[in-house]
Amino acid sequence: MRLRTFESFWLLKNGLLYTYPSIQKDISTEIVVVGGGITGALTSHALVEKGYKVTLIDKRDIGQGSSSATTSMLQYEIDVPLSELSTMIGAYAAAQCYKAGIEAINKLGQLVKENKIDCGFEKKESLYIAHNEEAAQSLYEEFEIRNKCQLGVKWLKPEEILKIYGLKSFGGILSQTAASVDAYKLAHELIHYNVNRGMTVFDQTELKDFDFSAEKTIITSSEGHKISCKKVIFCSGFESTKMIKEDIAKLFYTYACVSEKEIKIPKKLKNTLVWDTNEPYLYMRTTDDGRLLVGGEDSSVNFPFFQQQIKESKTSKLIQTLEEIMPDIKFIEDFSWGGTFGSTKDGLPYIGKSPEFEHALFVLSFGG
Numbered sequence: 001m002r003l004r005t006f007e008s009f010w011l012l013k014n015g016l017l018y019t020y021p022s023i024q025k026d027i028s029t030e031i032v033v034v035g036g037g038i039t040g041a042l043t044s045h046a047l048v049e050k051g052y053k054v055t056l057i058d059k060r061d062i063g064q065g066s067s068s069a070t071t072s073m074l075q076y077e078i079d080v081p082l083s084e085l086s087t088m089i090g091a092y093a094a095a096q097c098y099k100a101g102i103e104a105i106n107k108l109g110q111l112v113k114e115n116k117i118d119c120g121f122e123k124k125e126s127l128y129i130a131h132n133e134e135a136a137q138s139l140y141e142e143f144e145i146r147n148k149c150q151l152g153v154k155w156l157k158p159e160e161i162l163k164i165y166g167l168k169s170f171g172g173i174l175s176q177t178a179a180s181v182d183a184y185k186l187a188h189e190l191i192h193y194n195v196n197r198g199m200t201v202f203d204q205t206e207l208k209d210f211d212f213s214a215e216k217t218i219i220t221s222s223e224g225h226k227i228s229c230k231k232v233i234f235c236s237g238f239e240s241t242k243m244i245k246e247d248i249a250k251l252f253y254t255y256a257c258v259s260e261k262e263i264k265i266p267k268k269l270k271n272t273l274v275w276d277t278n279e280p281y282l283y284m285r286t287t288d289d290g291r292l293l294v295g296g297e298d299s300s301v302n303f304p305f306f307q308q309q310i311k312e313s314k315t316s317k318l319i320q321t322l323e324e325i326m327p328d329i330k331f332i333e334d335f336s337w338g339g340t341f342g343s344t345k346d347g348l349p350y351i352g353k354s355p356e357f358e359h360a361l362f363v364l365s366f367g368g
């Protein structure tokens with residue numbers, strides 16, 4: 001009998017790194033950042049860097065939202081292929097989005113290095129493999145477009161992928177820019193770093209209401225305390241879909257599991273993120289403590305009462321699929337978990353103003 005389930009690996013590995021007081025009186029500040037996940041951590045860091053007086057609030061403890069569940073594959077490539085994105089927003093804009101992804105990974109690496117943040121950040125390559133012949137044809141066309149845009153890609157044939165990575169496939173795109181990180185730890189360490197530079201943090205503090213009509217914006221916590229400020233920036237993750245009327249993202253459930261340590265895999269795989277073209281897709285990467293992490297099995301169905309059983313069946317399916325494409329693997333599950341994931345129609349994040357809330361800004365990293 002399992003008495004508990006669903007804690008993510010990162011939460012168990014790191015524990016509760018830093019806690020902060022909840023708000024107990026009315027205060028005023030320049031900017032309020034709502035949400036202490038990886039998005040709130042990075043956004044508040046950028047604001048502190050620019051010299052703003054920032055207060056960050058979270059209704060949970062820091063990092064306890066999606067950022068403790070993410071497998072943190074840091075990829076410049078979004079779930080919508082460049083070819084498809086080009087037809088939606090134009091070839092130039094689509095290429096710029098993909099290039100921005102490369103720049104973001106490099107900047108994050110720099111930030112971690114300069115500030116000596118211990119969060120398992122590792123620069124890697126990324127391999128996008130085709131799961132059948134038909135998918136290989138479209139993937140090759142995608143490769144040609146990316147290659148034309150100079151995104152640092154190479155086409156690998158099935159036999160090369162098998163020899164180097166031990167993976168059965170129909171060919172794939174190898175990209176030179178990717179990374180992995182412990183996003184939960186990064187969020188905590190970055191917020192802590194900025195608290196030492198003057199940022200104020202209240203955890204267990206929920207934004208319940210806001211009034212943009214006054215000269216200053218007033219936000220009210222669920223306990224009735226008021227924060228007056230010039231600007232509110234919502235970094236409140238997938239739950240934000242409840243406050244925005246516009247249908248900005250489709251939410252579903254996704255699953256992940258990690259192996260025991262010291263799993264035997266080809267050397268090159270340790271340095272490579274892998275995902276495939278199948279639906280639902282399978283992805284994998286190693287962790288900085290020598291485990292293999294696999295994820296995917298996305299599903300729009302989630303019955304809260306059967307979460308444990310669903311998670312177990314999804315984990316078995318993930319391992320079975322892994323064994324099909326990697327027959328030599330011996331994957332012994334150590335931890336598994338699931339969580340909400342969201343996608344916008346173009347796979348891009350939702351950043352900027354919403355017509356409904358003129359005086360607020362949103363930084364919502366749907367799609368990862």
Ligand SMILES: Cc1cc2nc3c(=O)[nH]c(=O)nc-3n(C[C@H](O)[C@H](O)[C@H](O)COP(=O)(O)OP(=O)(O)OC[C@H]3O[C@@H](n4cnc5c(N)ncnc54)[C@H](O)[C@@H]3O)c2cc1C
Nearest residue numbers: 035037038039059065066067070071072073207237339368
């Ligand atoms: C299993 C799994 C695997 C994933 N893998 C990847 C991956 O490999 N790569 C990738 O890029 N992405 C991945 N994701 C997605 C990734 O987890 C999210 O995109 C990311 O963590 C979002 O971070 P965030 O800071 O925006 O949201 P969160 O971490 O959820 O932070 C938002 C915070 O806002 C707080 N909040 C919300 N409303 C309020 C309010 N009213 N008042 C106060 N606080 C509030 C919440 O408590 C929360 O802490 C994965 C997700 C899952 C579940």
